[in-house]
Amino acid sequence: MSQTQGSATAHTGPEWVDHVIWWRVYPLGFVGAFPEPDAGPATPDEHRLLRLIPWLDHVIELGASGIALGPIFASSTHGYDTIDHFSVDPRLGTDEDFATLVGEARARGLRIQLDGVFNHVGREHPLVAQDSEVLKRTSDGGLVAFEGHDALVELDPAQPETRRLVADVMRHWLDRGADAWRLDAAYRLPTDFWAAVLPEVRRTHPDAWFEAEVIHGEYTAFVSEGTVDSVTQYELWKAIWSSIDEGNFWELAWALGRHNEMLSSFVPTTFIGNHDVTRIASAITDARHHPHAIVLLATLGGTPTVYAGDEWGFRGVKEERAGGDDIIRPEFPIDGPASVSVVDPGIEPLYQELLGLRRRHPWLHRATTAEPRDLSNEHLEIDVVSEGERLTVALNLGDDTFPLAEGSVLAADPATRETPGQLAAHGWAIVC
Numbered sequence: 001m002s003q004t005q006g007s008a009t010a011h012t013g014p015e016w017v018d019h020v021i022w023w024r025v026y027p028l029g030f031v032g033a034f035p036e037p038d039a040g041p042a043t044p045d046e047h048r049l050l051r052l053i054p055w056l057d058h059v060i061e062l063g064a065s066g067i068a069l070g071p072i073f074a075s076s077t078h079g080y081d082t083i084d085h086f087s088v089d090p091r092l093g094t095d096e097d098f099a100t101l102v103g104e105a106r107a108r109g110l111r112i113q114l115d116g117v118f119n120h121v122g123r124e125h126p127l128v129a130q131d132s133e134v135l136k137r138t139s140d141g142g143l144v145a146f147e148g149h150d151a152l153v154e155l156d157p158a159q160p161e162t163r164r165l166v167a168d169v170m171r172h173w174l175d176r177g178a179d180a181w182r183l184d185a186a187y188r189l190p191t192d193f194w195a196a197v198l199p200e201v202r203r204t205h206p207d208a209w210f211e212a213e214v215i216h217g218e219y220t221a222f223v224s225e226g227t228v229d230s231v232t233q234y235e236l237w238k239a240i241w242s243s244i245d246e247g248n249f250w251e252l253a254w255a256l257g258r259h260n261e262m263l264s265s266f267v268p269t270t271f272i273g274n275h276d277v278t279r280i281a282s283a284i285t286d287a288r289h290h291p292h293a294i295v296l297l298a299t300l301g302g303t304p305t306v307y308a309g310d311e312w313g314f315r316g317v318k319e320e321r322a323g324g325d326d327i328i329r330p331e332f333p334i335d336g337p338a339s340v341s342v343v344d345p346g347i348e349p350l351y352q353e354l355l356g357l358r359r360r361h362p363w364l365h366r367a368t369t370a371e372p373r374d375l376s377n378e379h380l381e382i383d384v385v386s387e388g389e390r391l392t393v394a395l396n397l398g399d400d401t402f403p404l405a406e407g408s409v410l411a412a413d414p415a416t417r418e419t420p421g422q423l424a425a426h427g428w429a430i431v432c
Helices: 015-019 048-062 095-107 160-175 191-204 219-226 234-246 249-263 287-299 347-360 362-366
Strands: 002-005 008-011 022-025 066-069 073-075 082-088 111-116 120-122 149-154 180-183 209-212 269-271 303-307 379-386 389-396 409-412 428-431
Touching: 015 362, 022 048, 048 066, 048 095, 048 347, 066 180, 082 095, 082 160, 095 111, 111 160, 160 191, 191 209, 191 219, 209 219, 219 249, 234 249, 234 269, 234 287, 249 379, 287 303, 287 347, 287 389, 287 428, 303 347, 347 362, 347 409, 362 379
Parallel strands: 022 066, 022 303, 066 111, 082 120, 111 180, 180 209, 269 303
Antiparallel strands: 002 008, 073 082, 120 149, 379 389, 389 428, 409 428
């Protein structure tokens, strides 16, 4: 729960979050309901949302402990143009299908996060037809399009009715088994909106967890003022892939300093892939360095998220155009993970090894990084520390070898394991 310490507010979240690792899914794409043009309502023999159930055991085997679902509410196209916040999208199935999915997840000990699209609705939402007062207005009384997208109409955060609507939607789905919310484009609503809504939801659901999507700006201020529990750590995501791809660990070291500042007051949500960005295996052009990003996801402080498909090395480059997200939101096999076309067979075992390591070291959730032991463009050796615990992470992007810190090697690339005391060229290691 959120706790006040002096004049600052430390957002700790519910205790269960200390151990959660999310597996993120974009349901409409995953089950083939979008962008398929003729994907109408799920027929009685389809119930497309239930296609997620064969994947739940995979989530456990991977080392994750929760499923973060993209939008599932009734919508016109891609899920973010909501037309009914209180119903499952007919292309996915029914409310009963959601209840079945929750039950199957609960039986495996998995948590559920939902994607809350609360700053806009689709043009086909009844609120638009009603010309409701909860809709935001231009100076001449027209409706405000969300970030220039005419199909999306902004809600007015200043209206008490808007706040009641959002709180009611959150409670509705928390009552039905959800544990957490991702607040889509949370940065588009003022922090006083969230500061009014979230405490009201916590009043009836004190164990709920709220992750705000905030791309730019001061994350710590947003958490403190908005009373959210976490933000999506886009600063760190960018530093991870670009520092590795461009051979510039100075960028990562700077971002880790910023990350440490955040961890002093809240725990960010960390990721190296999601439904809005280029796949990590495409962002890092040298395949030898793809594991380095996974190492950082597994060892740095934060609440980690794995985007479905990254564990098999899926490729996909996001494009800034209509339909530019489709390649990173593909359909998955209807009969489960055994039918996946694996791109890189070495990646899934690596995820399993490193996420297993993280679960054995739960203190990593709040861990910070010390000043680097060694830092150059292509070599980084750094301690990850918390409450007297320490792991040393060593990464090498170059052709030279380097001495490793003393200690037991908990995980490493094959070449480093074969040369005791040395970090191999283009290698990585985690030392205790």
